[in-house]
Amino acid sequence: MTTLPAPLRSNLHAHSTFDDGSLTPQEMVRAAIKARFDVIGISGHVYMGHPTEWCMTPVGTFQFMEEMARLKDKYADCIAVYCGIEQDVLAPLPEGTFDYIIGACHAVEKEGALVYADASAEGLKEGVTRFFGGDYYAFVRAYYESVATIGRTFTPDFVAHFDLVTKYNGEGLFFDEEDPRYRAAALDALAAVMERVQVFEINTGGMYRVGRKVPYPAPFILREIRARGGEILLTSDSHDAASMGYRYDDTAELARSVGFRYAKVLTPKGFVSAPL
Ligand SMILES: [Zn+2]
Ligand SMILES: [Zn+2]
Numbered sequence: 001m002t003t004l005p006a007p008l009r010s011n012l013h014a015h016s017t018f019d020d021g022s023l024t025p026q027e028m029v030r031a032a033i034k035a036r037f038d039v040i041g042i043s044g045h046v047y048m049g050h051p052t053e054w055c056m057t058p059v060g061t062f063q064f065m066e067e068m069a070r071l072k073d074k075y076a077d078c079i080a081v082y083c084g085i086e087q088d089v090l091a092p093l094p095e096g097t098f099d100y101i102i103g104a105c106h107a108v109e110k111e112g113a114l115v116y117a118d119a120s121a122e123g124l125k126e127g128v129t130r131f132f133g134g135d136y137y138a139f140v141r142a143y144y145e146s147v148a149t150i151g152r153t154f155t156p157d158f159v160a161h162f163d164l165v166t167k168y169n170g171e172g173l174f175f176d177e178e179d180p181r182y183r184a185a186a187l188d189a190l191a192a193v194m195e196r197v198q199v200f201e202i203n204t205g206g207m208y209r210v211g212r213k214v215p216y217p218a219p220f221i222l223r224e225i226r227a228r229g230g231e232i233l234l235t236s237d238s239h240d241a242a243s244m245g246y247r248y249d250d251t252a253e254l255a256r257s258v259g260f261r262y263a264k265v266l267t268p269k270g271f272v273s274a275p276l
Contacts, residue, residue, distance in 0.1 A: 103156030151196030205237025
């Protein structure tokens, strides 16, 4: 009898030096082994169609895939290694096939420029001032309209950091997350996405990197995912070793409190549900 990998010992959202991570894929795999993980997937940021520091290059994407194939073999006795891609809605689709695809939205396209939700608080402020006349609710609405397209041009296995737009919002620095304008934008996007994709990550990366109090997505969104019959998995969006599985125990507790009893884990036969 084979045992299922445990959701708390799996991380399918991680980055490496092929994009904006600080460690090579091999170092990330070793970090996952050291943290006693059963499953590690590295999910490079897809090329955006133009060179950007945080994304893989087209050539780098092939090198990344080759390196992941090598690591999959090399560490087969210690850990299941998967090669994923974090596909942004504004990016062209890459060549080649990946073990899984994460659907993500990082920016809003406006007058040919990209206003990033997650690059920096300063960049966000500048972009919203310049392109949205300083109206954060207009920016949030545009962001979630972009999120709503996840799954339209490609089929992700799960949705990344659904409310990434809150990354630099702290305790309501730019907008009130309880304001009906914010909540309606988020929930409208959720309804649209869930017509096509049912699985969402609960991502602890923002807690690790910018000290958010809760993972993505916020509890009110998680409750709606649950109410609509959606499913979840835990990820730590790791860009280094120390963040591997960051705050997974609390996050599993949060997921259970919302009513989730299972989380998705990737196996050689595809995604299965395992008890949380
Ligand atoms: Zn991302
Ligand atoms: Zn990521």
